[in-house]
Amino acid sequence: MRRILVVHGPNLNWLGKREPEIYGTLTLDEINRRIEALATGEGAEVRFFQSNHEGALIDAIQGAADWADAIVINPGGLTHTSVALRDALAGPALPVIEVHLSNIHRREGFRRRSLIAEVAVGQISGFGAESYLLGLRAALELLKLEEG
Amino acid sequence: MRRILVVHGPNLNWLGKREPEIYGTLTLDEINRRIEALATGEGAEVRFFQSNHEGALIDAIQGAADWADAIVINPGGLTHTSVALRDALAGPALPVIEVHLSNIHRREGFRRRSLIAEVAVGQISGFGAESYLLGLRAALELLKLEEG
Amino acid sequence: MRRILVVHGPNLNWLGKREPEIYGTLTLDEINRRIEALATGEGAEVRFFQSNHEGALIDAIQGAADWADAIVINPGGLTHTSVALRDALAGPALPVIEVHLSNIHRREGFRRRSLIAEVAVGQISGFGAESYLLGLRAALELLKLEEG
Amino acid sequence: MRRILVVHGPNLNWLGKREPEIYGTLTLDEINRRIEALATGEGAEVRFFQSNHEGALIDAIQGAADWADAIVINPGGLTHTSVALRDALAGPALPVIEVHLSNIHRREGFRRRSLIAEVAVGQISGFGAESYLLGLRAALELLKLEEG
Amino acid sequence: MRRILVVHGPNLNWLGKREPEIYGTLTLDEINRRIEALATGEGAEVRFFQSNHEGALIDAIQGAADWADAIVINPGGLTHTSVALRDALAGPALPVIEVHLSNIHRREGFRRRSLIAEVAVGQISGFGAESYLLGLRAALELLKLEEG
Amino acid sequence: MRRILVVHGPNLNWLGKREPEIYGTLTLDEINRRIEALATGEGAEVRFFQSNHEGALIDAIQGAADWADAIVINPGGLTHTSVALRDALAGPALPVIEVHLSNIHRREGFRRRSLIAEVAVGQISGFGAESYLLGLRAALELLKLEEG
Amino acid sequence: MRRILVVHGPNLNWLGKREPEIYGTLTLDEINRRIEALATGEGAEVRFFQSNHEGALIDAIQGAADWADAIVINPGGLTHTSVALRDALAGPALPVIEVHLSNIHRREGFRRRSLIAEVAVGQISGFGAESYLLGLRAALELLKLEEG
């Protein structure tokens, strides 16, 4: 059974309340339930972690390195600023899928550069909650390919 | 029945032959067959168009504006250089999904900027042929949402 | 009798349909008829050429070099990206007038730089269809001065 | 009867004397007479204002806001440096037409950026004295359109 | 009664000890007492929060969103680097006032750009502890205006 | 009795008329009356000077150097472009307070850089007319501190 | 027998007519004849392809991948702008020799950067028609070395 760690960065605990015209009206719990439903349907196990603390995110990524087969992460505002998070993700030998609710490539200039992208297999950006589901599918497909 | 135009930009007719360490070993025909299979399974219709000519791509996008409900496009090298293709995609009122085989955000600097992104709903980048399938799913999900 | 080649770049065949809040509601045919009417009134002859293909535009410019006395061109999205079109316009010894429907100097940063401007006598930008008519007047005035 | 304020920025009082290979041999009075002739022919009224003082130009623009229906301005060297002039032009609800004798887009780098362009309807650049006449035509055409 | 959350970013707990030639000799407690005295005098209630942890600051801002009417924040070094803090401040519908002890616009280049400014009503910079008092006044004045 | 010179740069004589969605609906006279009322209440004397002419502003600053104890200035569009105004403000040994009606740090890129900031004690930006009142308070507080 | 594809980009069909002070007075046919003569003398076979269409150039490069042992290309204006052409040249496992009539490294800034160079063995620039002959020699020498 494949195991996926889903990581939510800063402010994602506020989904549904904060700037809904950009980030949609679903709460993080609702999104997590959808991710779980898809995972169950695909015979995979997921765990969730959210924090507003860069350090806690790094701790969690290090801690899950033995358990998880892949990481799906929405790094939130740390996408553009955190070399430390990037280094944490580069550490384990796990595939990393980077997802974003909004299309960061058509927003402010400083949101267009992802420090995380350089350590990720791929990036999915702009589909709201659906970005996570696509990211989960991408992760499972990758693991299937690796197993041959 | 939803109708999706899938557009392949320059050099994608060479897939499977050209730089397989970057772009994978599947041919474009094989990818198109997978896309078609997924579309059929989801009750959607797809059409394909590939050209090495920027002008032909623009003609095709204009021509399909009446038929298609959404566009999934891998603009290839034009991603980074073609304002004209961007303007063509901005023309119709259709959602545009931008896909890339390789993760353009970890390649050469000039590949990290997409002129297309600013007129696309979202971008999927780095999952090889799977990028197209994820893009098709994203398009269908969008249309479902729009219909309410 | 003075002869003017009027060249329309990519996506201008879509005028009236595409982004009318930026480009207005007149079709290209309607604009061409207005240009022709003005030309006739001024005792000049005009020919029109539109293509979405950079190469076809270059071919047309080369082909008309013997016939035309001046060129009025709206290079569309190629304004900002095409060194090849610029080189084609620099080739013949004809005056080139660059026109734009929207005021490119108050739009996105990448639209503010014109590669064409450096080979053009002058530039008219921002007056919608009227930009073409002003461009035609400018061309005729120039030819009158040259004949002096 | 439409009323147009024609504003000439610094050094334009020297036309005909200064750098004629760039700016032509007509004096400002001769240009003003041509503008007036065209205006009269088109049933419009024009007033002229020239100053080498940025502040005087701003005063004049503020002062004419109640009288004029549109402004045709050649801001001279202030085009590239004056946020204050730009703010003055943005103040009234009048259409602004920016004109230049030489084609500023093929001159020194610092002349290619216009601070004025972002508050102007359009820009006409490179046709010598004819730039003013085209600017006047553009202004009258705009007013005609607005009146419907 | 109006309620203001006053947030102090990293290292501000060290005020009075650290680099007094730049930041002054008052301790944070002394500053807080002054803020409180002014608030009381103006019939407002204030709460204080200081942390050296970006994540704790984000938690506090989220937590106070229901209580506070406005936020006065000195983001310290995070001003220039934290997209996550910016996103947290953009979340609630509260006015944000950004304050700085030193005039950040005359210090090192990297201190001149504020990521916070784009989500703040206004910025007060350079008046030492007085910056906070001015910020409180500005917040109260804003709330008065909003209430009409 | 403390004496404050309040300087208004170009276009501020138009307040209330020009772009009220950015600059508010109060006229300059109304703002000056509010400043005067606050000054009187605080036992200070104010003088006002407004000009659209950079040179006149410099003359006034030089002229008031003997009379004033501090300068509160809203340099308008000259904030971003005038080295000469900056040099004038750097001349006398008086504290300078820079104020702006709108928050210049969230507007166009060229408005984010202040040449004046490097010669000012501090900057207040974004609170409309209230910016002046806060600036006056800051000036008086500074003078109180200097006197010990 | 070695086989070399010689590719001429946009506007090179106009050689001898267009800007002879930069590009010389030989026509493309004359240059091709010289190349052919040298090839024959060296026991090699050459084919020529010229187009003003980026897409046609890509088609031709793809088409000749099976026939040719090396490619000598003058990409014209596409040198500086076409990622798609670059990707086409990177596709086959053939050595690519980039040639230019004029010395692009002493012309306008935008001509000094070659997107093609990164996929080419080497570059020859500035010797007029002789650049092609040197390019052919370089190609033949390379093939000789590879064969050992």
Added chain:
Amino acid sequence: MRRILVVHGPNLNWLGKREPEIYGTLTLDEINRRIEALATGEGAEVRFFQSNHEGALIDAIQGAADWADAIVINPGGLTHTSVALRDALAGPALPVIEVHLSNIHRREGFRRRSLIAEVAVGQISGFGAESYLLGLRAALELLKLEEG
């Protein structure tokens, strides 16, 4: 007896596991034991602190300001992004020695700029675990010099 605080930034707790081709195979405990051995040999006392949390690092630096005579710090990924950490290090009057396992000046562009360097006495970069030992020696030598 001299007292040195040795601070390890984010991800350094993972040493020996993470990217050993860049960072070596020693664990942090092994490195700390070597540092301690050297300190003991030199008659100095060391304390260690590691955290993945920027805020915790700042807390620790503030807390140790009274105990320590010098700080040896490897700020990890925060080197390039944390103004807050820099400000914390600038606070106490202690000499700061910046060390890095890899040579940051030959890695990715964003790793070449150290915000910490401007508040450090010196920097040692590229010698793996040995960087710490050299850093300790440098610190002790500095303290010896200061004591005269």
Added chain:
Amino acid sequence: MRRILVVHGPNLNWLGKREPEIYGTLTLDEINRRIEALATGEGAEVRFFQSNHEGALIDAIQGAADWADAIVINPGGLTHTSVALRDALAGPALPVIEVHLSNIHRREGFRRRSLIAEVAVGQISGFGAESYLLGLRAALELLKLEEG
């Protein structure tokens, strides 16, 4: 008899009072007397003009074009910002000598670029009042050379 116009830009009327550690303690009158003494000694005539108004400086330069044989100018803060002043100096066919009291090439970045330099024969920078005397000598030497 040679005639030299000596022009002083903004704030130079304040010499001796303003920032003497940068600009010296001589007043403008004292400097003018020294210039006059040198001129008289060399058999030349000088006139002086100072203004804080860009427009007045332009008026004066235009007005003196018939009288003067050369211009020695210290443009003050306008050196770095005024295209209009530059254009005025480029107008007449007179040699222009640019002088500065301080060495602008070792001051703030924005002072190192002179818009005036491109229309001046030469530049003398950093010698205090002596810069003017050297400038006068340079002007006289130039005129001597031109006369042969």
Added chain:
Amino acid sequence: MRRILVVHGPNLNWLGKREPEIYGTLTLDEINRRIEALATGEGAEVRFFQSNHEGALIDAIQGAADWADAIVINPGGLTHTSVALRDALAGPALPVIEVHLSNIHRREGFRRRSLIAEVAVGQISGFGAESYLLGLRAALELLKLEEG
């Protein structure tokens, strides 16, 4: 008989030993012998000069100005840094051919800019030792053309 000076810049005396994967395995002597053989075959005379000293290279270029008809130079690392060498090459009225062993346009960013290119007829880059032979041929062809 044509006379060509062949100049080798710093480190080229080390050819065959230093970084052979970039620069090849031939020694400088072997390359010089090949150049000489080709020159003899073409009825030309060559002289060689190598130095690791910028000044010695300049001396040699000045010294050979009377003897040589053309210069073929591989400036090595000075290509990108030496204005002095560039000025020396610009001095005599001789054609200069710039050659490089590796293709500098696909190496590190700082190697892509040649200060020498702007004073050279042309540039040949990337063909190993063959670059010199092509450079010699180009020089001889140029001299032939000049002689008509």
Added chain:
Amino acid sequence: MRRILVVHGPNLNWLGKREPEIYGTLTLDEINRRIEALATGEGAEVRFFQSNHEGALIDAIQGAADWADAIVINPGGLTHTSVALRDALAGPALPVIEVHLSNIHRREGFRRRSLIAEVAVGQISGFGAESYLLGLRAALELLKLEEG
């Protein structure tokens, strides 16, 4: 016995005389004696070379390639400008240790970029004469590791 070449770049022969507030008061001879003492203590042999000539430094590095086991170099001002020196250091297969007396990362912008760093194992910067001793230790430690 290990052999280390210690190289001192331009102006280091002036140590103790030149700018002692930046570079300290020890002379180069005194530093060399300390280095030698440490080397002797560690059972290593050192040789010294100083020159103000880039070319002489390159000659010395080439000449010592057979003798030395490692190079410790303070390239002085050439650190930031000499591609030729960098290429010389990249030539031999010896480890290179870059040292600087002052902390170059907190000085002028142009001193923060080291061309040498990219060919060095590591860099030690800011410890005065101690930087050399630390560099020697680093070199010896490296050689010990390589020998296993």
Added chain:
Amino acid sequence: MRRILVVHGPNLNWLGKREPEIYGTLTLDEINRRIEALATGEGAEVRFFQSNHEGALIDAIQGAADWADAIVINPGGLTHTSVALRDALAGPALPVIEVHLSNIHRREGFRRRSLIAEVAVGQISGFGAESYLLGLRAALELLKLEEG
């Protein structure tokens, strides 16, 4: 008696022969004789040093530090590239006067930045041989002032 060292950088030994349209027709000997004549007239002693070698120039500057009272230097092409020369000039406590024959501020972009300027009292640029004479006068005037 005041003693001035006059230093000429690379290629200045070629004056009169090299690019006379930029640098004039006088030889270096003729210029030196003029300098000497002026010095003698002013009761000063001059020595001359020219070299094409950066290192030799540095040696000479170090060597003359005890003899000279001031240095007048035309660094030639090293002006823009040599940190080492700059550091040499910063070493002694002598005033440095930088002179240039041509006006470097209106030539190519790379000639507008002087590394030397930051260690020079002042700069004189654009007056041909006269630049040296003005530089000598400036030096003598400075020494006179220093002596009081």
